[in-house]
Amino acid sequence: MTENWIEVGGLEDIPQLGSRIVQTSQGDIAIFRNSADEVFALRNRCPHKGGPLSEGIVSGRRVTCPLHNWVMEMESGSAVAPDVGCTPVYPVKVEGDSLFLSLQPSNDC
Numbered sequence: 036m037t038e039n040w041i042e043v044g045g046l047e048d049i050p051q052l053g054s055r056i057v058q059t060s061q062g063d064i065a066i067f068r069n070s071a072d073e074v075f076a077l078r079n080r081c082p083h084k085g086g087p088l089s090e091g092i093v094s095g096r097r098v099t100c101p102l103h104n105w106v107m108e109m110e111s112g113s114a115v116a117p118d119v120g121c122t123p124v125y126p127v128k129v130e131g132d133s134l135f136l137s138l139q140p141s142n143d144c
Contacts, residue, residue: 039139040135040136041135041136042133042134043055043057043135045133045134046132046133046134047132048134049066049067049068049134050068051070051072052070052092052093053093054066054067054089055089057136059138060138061138062079062080063080063089064076064078064079064125064136064138065077065088066127067089067109069093069095069096073096074127074128074129075096075109075110075124076124076125076126076136077107077122077123077124078123081100081105081107082105082114082120082121082144083100083103083114084103086103086105087101088100088107088122093109096108096110105118109124110124111124112142112144121144122144123140123142124141124142124144125140125141126141
């Protein structure tokens with residue numbers, strides 16, 4: 036699998052426990068940063084009713100959708116039980132102070 040990385044800004048552009056939206060031809064992708072400075076990227080659409088995950092609450096490696104409180108694992112894109120569903124996860128990496136995003140999902144949602 037070949038990934039084409041695009042630079043999308045710097046780590047400091049995303050507040051801890053916050054997110055930033057990157058508009059792509061595949062739709063909006065939300066990039067999250069947790070309190071441990073780990074960075075995750077998900078399609079900015081909850082699988083339940085399409086809520087904007089970027090507006091959700093980040094806790095650990097999870098984000099809670101602001102519409103109906105579905106909790107999504109940011110590492111896998113899977114909903115936390117008892118909810119069922121998933122959202123695409125995109126590889127993201129930090130090099131120095133720069134963030135890079137792959138537009139090739141790493142899961143099959």
